[in-house]
Structures are given as structure tokens and as C-alpha cells.
Amino acid sequence: MPSNPRTTRLVIVESPAKAKTISGYLGPGYVVEASFGHVRDLPRNAADVPAKYKGEPWARLGVDVDNGFHALYVVSPDRKQQISKLTKLAKEVDEILLATDEDREGEAIAWHLVETLKPKVPVKRMVFHEITKPAIQAAVANPREIDRDLVDAQEARRILDRLYGYEVSPVLWKKVMPKLSAGRVQSVATRIVVERERQRMAFRTAEYWDILATLSVRNPGEGPRSFNATLVALNGDRIATGKDFEPTTGRVKAGAGVVHLDEGGARGLAARLQGRPFAVTRVEEKPYRRRPYAPFITSTLQQEAARKLRLSSQQTMRTAQRLYENGYITYMRTDSVNLSETAIAAARRQIVELYGERSVPPEPRRYTGKVKNAQEAHEAIRPAGDNFRTPGEVAKELSEEEYRLYELIWRRTIASQMTDAVGSSVSVRIRAVSSSGEEADFGATGKTITDPGFLRAYVESSDDENAEAEDAERRLPNLVKDQPLTADELAAQGHHTQPPSRYTEASLVKALEELGIGRPSTYASIMQTIQDRGYVSKRGQALIPSFLAFAVIGLLERHYPRLVDYNFTASMENELDEIAGGGHAAVDFLTAFYFGSTNGAGDQDIARSGGLKKLVTENLSEIDARSVNSIPLFTDSDGREVVVRVGRYGPYLQRSVPGEEPAAHAEGEEGGTPGDRAPIPEGLAPDELTPEKVHELFLGGGGERKLGDDPATGEPIVLKSGRFGPYVASGERKSSLLRSQSPDTLTLDQALRLLSLPRLVGVAPDGVEIFANNGRYGPYVKRGDEFRSLDSEEKMFTVTLDEALALLAAPKTRQRRAAAPPLRELGVDPLTHQPLVIKDGRFGPYVTDGETNASLRRGQTPEALSIEEASEMLAEKRAKGPAPRKKATAKKAAAKKTTAAKKTTAAKSTAAKSTATKAAATKATKSAPKKAARASE
DSSP states (O other): OOSOGGGOEEEEESOHHHHHHHHHHHOTTEEEEEOOSOOEESOSSGGGSOGGGTTSTTTTTTEETTTTTEEOOEEOGGGHHHHHHHHHHHTTOSEEEEOOOSSHHHHHHHHHHHHHHOOSSOEEEOOOSBOSHHHHHHHHHSOBOOOHHHHHHHHHHHHHHHHHHHHHHHHHHHHTOTTOOOOTTHHHHHHHHHHHHHHHHHOOOOEEEEEEEEEEESSOOSSOSEEEEEEEEETTEEEOOGGGBOTTTOSBOTTOOEEOOOHHHHHHHHHHHTTOOEEEEEEEEEEEEEOOOOOBOHHHHHHHHHHHHOOOHHHHHHHHHHHHHTTSBBOSOOOOOOOOHHHHHHHHHHHHHHHOGGGSOSSOOOOOOOSTTOOTTSOOBOBSSSSOOOHHHHGGGSOHHHHHHHHHHHHHHHHTTSOOEEEEEEEEEEEEEOTTSOEEEEEEEEEEEEEOGGGGTOOOOOSOTTSOOTTOOBOOOOOOTTOEEEEEEEEEEEEEOOOOOOOBHHHHHHHHHHHTOSOTTTHHHHHHHHHHTTSEEEETTEEEEOHHHHHHHHHHHHHOGGGGOHHHHHHHHHHHHHHHTTSSOHHHHHHHHHHOOOSSOSOHHHHHTTHHHHHHHHTGGGOOHHHHTEEEEEEOTTSOEEEEEEETTEEEEEEEOTTOOOOOOTTSSSOOOGGGEEEOOTTOOGGGOOHHHHHHHHHTSSSEEEEEEOTTTOOEEEEEEETTEEEEEETTEEEEOOTTOOTTTOOHHHHHHHHTOSEEEEEOTTSOEEEEEEETTEEEEEETTEEEEOSSTTHHHHOOHHHHHHHHHSOOOOOOOOOOOOSEEEEEOTTTOOEEEEEEETTEEEEESSSOEEEOOTTOOTTTOOHHHHHHHHHHHHHHOSOOOOOOOOOOOOOOOOHHHHHHHHHHHHHHHHHHHHHHHHHHHHHHHHHHHHHHO
8 A cells, every 4th residue: 555545546346356457557546455246235044134123024034125125234244354454444545436347236236335334535436348457547537426226226136036035935945845946037047948848748759751862963064073952842742841740749730731751652762763864943043141240248158158168157257257357358247249449440450460351341340239128338248458369369378268268259259340251052953753753852052152251250159069050061063954963872861850959058048038037147147046956957068957846837837927927027127127227216116016016117917916925925825735746747558647746855756546646655745655656866857757768667777676586585686776875675674785886787696795784794702793784984894882994895795703803803093095185276265365275075076275165066167166256155154154063962960879879880780781782782783774774765
């Protein structure tokens, strides 16, 4: 800090990385500090509520709904130390510049800082969209006031989400499962994924055939001699393709007017066309022109990064955040496709340098976004500065992930200001008459690119991996009408209709954007939330909904359809945008939503129903939990209805005859006898529960499989799948599989060995039995209360009495393994100043500062985790405090005994000690199979 603090300005940004970069641009006279994101929020739980508010009826919500929706904000526990530091600095400067992000979230953080610090000096808002020296200096020279309309919109959004979550989530706890959550946007996003899976489950495939002809030109001249053409019509009627079939029946759509060829028809026609003359009947040539793509906005960046770089939405935004904070790109949360005049000039200069003047159009390109209520005053995502740095110039400064994303952004920006790709496209029709007089029409298309234009810099990818790239060419010979052709080969080829593709993070973001749901700052968090909540999982890039998601969405659709209606959710976004523009009052909007006021504000369907509060309380008794947690699949060949039930321990299959209530289950949960229930293997997608797969599961393919009969007892030995994994059972005996064993390859002999556990090794000289068994921490031998580990699972079956006695006689030593090196060293925690590392633990990777550990969340990887995220995760863990320990049962104080009584008791104890030890050992040994069985189930 300069020697004269009264001439200084305090600049508050959100992250330490941004503070470091900006500090280098401002120099003396400025103190740059980070707030570490949000400094205060609504209370997360009852412990966060200040004592003076705990008795208020609205304290649970953190929002006084009866007093203008006044929000109760509390400083996050992990931010208190930083707030104290900022408060002290605020007293030592004569002006404060709030340089939080330029979006609504950043505007709200700036307002919260003012409300928390309560500075006595002037406060200004400093806004910029890139962290470069000219941009920072311009922002300092042109500060503005905090935009209260933007703050009101963000506050209304936060309160709306709190009301939605806190009122709807308890319904899910009571009717589906504890600890579930509902959210204004997350529930809609989950519904989109569930609806796609329903379409896949209802889909019925269809087979159709056509003919691929390899044709050649007799006098080819220039160009290729041969080319391929596909049968498109027969006797004037179009050949059926995939779009002509009903997805739910697999039959040709009514009135399609197409010829549906099967394998026999296609092969027979191909045979009848062999040796017949082919001739061109029509040639159509059209000019081809493709305009460049607009520069990136948040959603399109996430989509292309997923397609090209295989990055999740969270990984993309984390990487973009680092690039922005270190001055490489402009602000990465934007829905505007605009480029500033300086950016356009920089792109055009670089195009001339790299691709020549012919690649620059005469006039700069301007783009208009398709996103509703886009903030067009902002810029698209582009390289920072007035002169773009090429990927080669920054390669040594960036990590591999940062480099790849920067290159993607640079290429897209450059391409957006280049010339169109031009060329020509050709469509050809060819006819042959079969030996039976059938007129068969074949079609072929070609594309030639004469000037690739922007395609030299950038080619957009597609969600359809089989789609042809836009820069691909298909050259045909120079053909004219009536030109004769020769068929070198005629091959019948079969096709199957395909179900609609599952959503990826990229395509789900695109769907949300098209529906007008969510905003640039929320897309990545939505993707993460629906996965963290267990509603959606990823298989490769595909998003697969869980059966839990089916139950939750089914409940909301049936009983609260407006809350997951796409138009309703989009209309709420529009109203929030109106609040941000000063055209609507936040209190009116929230009142209509929560209480159902009919003053014209808010959604009228919700208003007429009495508002959210009345909606979720009055209809609660009408919700049948059993029905909600049952997902119908089909009726099997025996007339039994097969459903998936979502239970406390996960989803399972159940079948029953319509009208007959399944018998109550032993645990008092869902009904059904074991023969009518089967577990669903983890990782099985809903659309994979075909009748064949369900039949297999009921027979034992994933739920129960008979391995054979026990030769000693004659009882069947069955492999089952339980709550804690696979196990074998025979009569009353049960035993979990060893770590080295697989259910798929388990044999009868291996199962018999497992059921022999615990194995009696022998009897010690003092008469106590010694057993070998498998436990939580691996194989061991046991004598009374003494345990010793065995060095392999095989030893359980082979250890001799002498070996066991030697092990038990040796002193108990705790074998410490050498500490594994950390997976990654992150650096120093900006909050605690402790070194942070990522380690690999029993339950996966976790971040630690040596005292506090926090497991990485689903979707996070050690390579992509930033130090800011790690710091925040540890701060949240510290704020929760240590996990509550179970209180030990208080022992009753022993009554004082006389000396004689003590001696008598001691004598009796000594006499009974040996008998008690034997009894305890026998009891423990007999209970071991039961304990293992309980663990298996």
C-alpha cells in the first residue's frame, strides 16, 4: 500500500487471480483485493439464522414473505475473515471501486459488498468486459453507480428460487425420498432429459431396405469415373426412409405413400436390375454459399467445447474463467453476439495477415442474436485486446486445456469476419428399367467448394456424429441428361430406424436456450446440479436420467404441472428481465407467484390456484406415494404388470396381476414377494429395460442366478445381488463375494468355498477355537477377541493351525503403507494460506489442507479443479463443522461394594472367564454368517 493511504482507491474484484492481473495494470495508488465471490446469501440452514430471528415464522425460508419479501442475508462463515480485511481497508482509503463481473450476478455482489462493508467513503461501480490494461484504465476513468434494477432482478431471482426450492422440495421428501431437491430450472432441465428417455423407451425399431448402385461413366472426361447412387423411387413412388415410420409402433405412417422394401424385395429388385441400362434423367446444379457462424456466446461455447474438446459445461466455464481473469479472452458469461469496432478491426487485420486480403469481405459483418432478451450491449466471447494474439503466441503460457479452448475461441472469432464459403451443389436423377418392367429411380448429390472462405479457419461440429462436415466435398462426374451409365455393382442394404439421441450437456444447454430457460451464468451450474442430485448421470457424453428422476418428474407433472411447464418457466425469465429493465416491480412479481395475487403480475394460472404456498400444501394429501414411485413398463406374456419401483435402497422391478395388491414386504416397505421382485443393476439405463432384459433379471441374469445344488445338503446355491453387492446364498447361509471375484464368472466350487466361511482352522491349546474369515478390512484369523490379518484371500482357505497360532502369538503391529504422492499440488489457499493438495482416497479423490478434507464433486476432475474452487469447497466443509458423533450410552455408576464382596465377585469372574470366552467365541462364530447376510442384503 502507498505511504499516503488517503490518496488510495480500494478496488474489489471477485477472485484472487483477477486481483493479481488487475493490480499489475493499476500500479501505485490502488489496492486490489478479492471478495472471493458472493459475500453473503440467504441462510443455508437453521444454524445460519441469527438468534434474534430464530423465533420468526419466516426464518426457515430466510425471506419475510409477509413484509415485502424482505430477504435475510447472512455473511457466509468462510467469508467473515475476508470481510474483516475489506472493512479495515475500506477505512484506510478515500474511494472504493467495485469491479465485480459485468453481469447481474456481479451487480448483486457489488450491492452486497456495500451493504456489508457500510463504507463511509464514495463507492463507484467499475465495469469492463476484458482484463487488459486499456480496458481497466478506461473502466477506472468511467465509473458508474450500481444499477438497482439489475440488483432487484437478481434478488428476485434468488428469492424466487428459494421459495420454489423450500416449498416444493419437502413434498418430494414426504412422497418420494428424503433429502431430494426441486428447483425452478433444474426440475425443468431434468424433465427435458426424462422426456427424451421416455421417447426412447416407447420407441419401436423398424427395418427398411434400399439399393446402393455403383455407377460408372463410359466417357468420363474430367472428374471421377464412378460414383454411388441410392434407390429413391420405384414406379414413381418414393422408397421409404427412416422418417416415414411411426417411432412408437415401427410401422409406416398412415398416408405416407411410400414403398416399404424388405430384404427379399430389395435383393430381388437388385437382381432384376443386373445388366440393365442406366441413364441420367435430370441434372440440377445450384450455387452453394455458407455464411460464417456468429462469434461465441456462453451456450455455443459450451456446445462446441463439448463436441470438439469433450469438455463438460463446468470444465469449459472453469477454463474460460481462467483465460478471462488472466487477460486472454473477454467476459465468458454473455448472450450477445456483438463485436466491438476495435475487435472487428483486429480480426480483419489478422485475417489479412494470415489468409490474404481476398478472405476479408468488403464490409465488416454484424450479427444479430436469436436469444430472447439478450444483453446486446455486451460483447461476444473473443480474444482480449485490440490486437489478437494467435494461439501460437500464447501456447507456452497456457495449460493444454486452456490452449485448446483459447484456440477454439480465436478461430471462431476470426472466422466470423471472413468471406462466405462458396461453390456448387449438384443433384442427379438416374433411371433403370428392371427385367420385370419396374422403373427404378436412383439419386446422387455432389458438392464442390470453389472458395472455402471462413472454412479455412473454422468448421462447426454437429451433435450428430454421423453428419457430414461442412467442408467435405462430394465430387460427381460431369453428367448431362440422357447420358448412359453402367452399373458396376448393385448392393441391397438394410437400415434400422434409430431412437432419438440422448441429450448431451451441449444439446441440453441448446434446448434450454431455445426454450428461453436459464441464462448464461446458470447453464453450467444447472448441468452440475442435476448430476449432483442423482437425477442424471453421464455415459460418455450422453445424459441418462435415473428412475429417481422419473419419480420426481412424474409427481411434478401430475400434481404441479405448471411448475415444470416450459412456457411458464420461460415466462418467469422474461418477467425477471423486465425487472432488470426497470419495467416491473419485483414485489408484485413475487407476490403473484407465492400468494396468487391477481394484480396482473406474474403467471395467472399460478395466481388463480392461490399461489405456490397454497398449491403445495392443499394438494399434498391427494398425492399417492406408491403411485408416484411406480414407473410402468409393460404387461408381460402372463398378463402381469411390470413396473419399476423407487425404494429406499434404490430402484427395483416388480410384477403383479392387475387388481391384485402385492403382499407386504418383510421390511414394511413396498409390497411384493421375492419372486415378484428383482433388483436393477447399477448403471442400467431406463430404455435398456426391454421385455427381454426384464425377463432375464427376473430369471436371475442380474438379480438371481442358480449356480447348482450343495452336494452336502441338497439345497440350491444361488447368486444374488443385494444392497451391498453380489453374494451367494444357500438355505440360511450367505456370504459376500471376495474382491477378486466377479459375479459373471463365479462357479459352483467357488460359491461352496465362500459358504464354508467362517472356516474353523482348529482349536488352540487352551481350548479356544480359531477361525479364518473375510471382513471389512480383508481376510483374517480370529481367536476369541484377538484378530490378525492374512496376506491374501486364498489364505482363508489354506492357513493351518500352526500358521494361525504363530500369527496370533506375534505382537500386533499396525502396518502402515507408504503415503501415496498427491495427485496434484494446487498451491496456497487464499483464505487460510495453507498448501492445498488433491489426494486419492478410499472413496475417490479429495482436496485437503492437512486439516480439512473435501471430496471432489461428481463431474470434477483433479486436473481441472482450480484453487478457487478447492478453497471454496474446504470453506463450505469447515462451515458445516465436524460430523456429529453418536453419544455413547451412559454407563450406570457401579454401586460401591465391600472388600469382601469385591473378592467374591473377582473369584466368580475368574472361574467363569474361560467358559464365557468360549461361549462368546461360539456365539460370534455362529452369528458371523447372519451378519454377512445382513451386509449383503
